[in-house]
Amino acid sequence: MAWILPRSIKIITMKRIFLTCLVALSILGVDAQTKKGHKKTKHSHVSKESIAKAEFEKKQAERQQNIEEQRLELLSADSTRRENDRVADENFQKTQVMWKDSMAKMMDSTYSAKFKSMSSEREMWAKNERSRNEINKAAKLSDNQGRQVKNINHTYTEKAKLVKANMTMTDEQKKQELITLNTERMARIKAILGSAKAKKLMKERKEYNLKNGVDMEEGWIDEVEGYAKNS
Secondary structure, eight states: OTTHHHHHHHHHHHHHHHHHHHHHHHHHHHHHHHHHHHHHHHHHHHHHHHHHHHHHHHHHHHHHHHHHHHHHHHHHHHHHHHHHHHHHHHHHHHHHHHHHHHHHHHHHHHHHHHHHHHHHHHHHHHHHHHHHHHHHHHTTOOHHHHHHHHHHHHHHHHHHHHHHHOTTSOHHHHHHHHHHHHHHHHHHHHHHHOHHHHHHHHHHHHHHHHHHOOOSTTHHHHHHHHHHHHO
């Protein structure tokens, strides 16, 4: 009995030690598992943050890239617009210069033609004036008589031009109207010069025209006198 008791105590003690060790191991295992779970949870949390951060940075990069692409597109469009404006402005300036040159040439041409026409008309007027003065001088008209005769001839010459330009009159009507105008013209000249000097004037005028050519402005007078001869 004395030997068995101590052994039982020993067994009990060993069981206690075993249980203690088992409990200790269990505690250590639980603690290790807990630490491992914490570590895993922490690692998982860090991993999610990294993924979120990477995703955010990716989106930021894409956004920045889009902004840069839009900026480059705007710069390209603005550069194209500026080039188009430059070309359009250059073409406008060229067109303006060409228009100015064309207008200058046209004005020069018009002015030149007008100047030539005026010069020709002035030259013709001067020639006619000299011829009329020579006719009046040959007919021995005074300066006053010469001026009156030229005024009368000018008045009836303008009337004769209107008759010739009248499109509503027939050729026969124009002929009769010109004869009437010339009759009136000669009547006024005879009233100033008298019949003898008026005839002398007509004679000198015909002789002068035969030598130097007909006065184109007063050519209607010779035309009317030709009607009288033909009739």
